[in-house]
Amino acid sequence: MSPVYSTTFHVLDMKPEPYAVAPILSARVGIAALAEEPVHAIALRAQVRIEPFRRGYSEEESEGLVDLFGPRERWRDTQRSFLWMHCATMVPGFTGGTEVDLPMPCTYDFEVTGSKYLHALREGTVPLLFLFSGTVFFKGSGGFAIQQIPWDRDDKFDMPISVWHNLIAAQFPNTGWLRLHRDTLDALAAYKAGHGLLGFDDAVTKLLSCSQELP
Template structure:
């Protein structure tokens, strides 16, 4: 088996919502270029998508929303670090030269997930993303069939507009959000709702928040 002569590079071209998906999904359109003599028979693409918060500035309102993640502004030089958003995979069929592939990014609105909390805190501007590519390349050339790994240094950065995320969430969860509660907390909340004759859990929590503390 001869050494491979095909090298791959990757570039994120665009990120957009999937309009007909049942759950919130973004699709990253990734351009793949094969530099070399041999055509690519197939590519199993893996990608680690990370958020790089240091690549943008924040308003005071946004900083308040990020307090749980990074603490007050004076601590940001030591607390703001690139962190994982998600892993994504895709099968790329054979090609020669260049091709494009859609990378599915499944999104959650669970505020206990650091990425969702970060994204919810942003009001405008961009979301600074980092894509770290890896995977397996199957090539067939004059020397025979080869199987190689995508080098670990293949990466790209993409600044996704905050509006893309906001529109995706507004489409699937209009004017709502999600909180995860323990079973006993949820049972107590349901009991309080029944005793007060309240119609929804939203109304129940509003009632609890509006109660005056008795000294």
């Protein structure tokens, strides 16, 4: 008879991955498999959601969140849990329990809801919900067998916003990313070249200064 595993997951810590080419956070996840037989491997997946209603916000932060949730007086109705990302990893074999690093690829694109939210925060924590799923591989009576991780395996973790700030500062020091339509980008490139400017930052700065001079 094949063993029955009761597998639980707990997020222990989160930190930036220091040597990654792209911005990646690493979540340290503790795993317990309540069975005497060893686990051969786990194909682990996680949906990571942000639960904005689980924390308070300063006036400066609330101004940065208007685009997401509207004015503060509407937040009771507009602040809902939303998806930040999906991530996955393979967990090597173990008996009883283990810890694994779950890589979480991030983006600084301001068109992405998660990035908009994180950019608006100045201090405190980011209220996260990890929804775990995947497949447990083990040795059964007739060879290797599998069990699906139950749908109700989840864990909450409050990530210090400083973790995100440190990640972005290391990957994109003093910079940010905006998505532009191709026509807008072509027009901006033509303006830059026509005015003998060195970079797009110079072009946008000049355009902003010109707009401020208008009556």
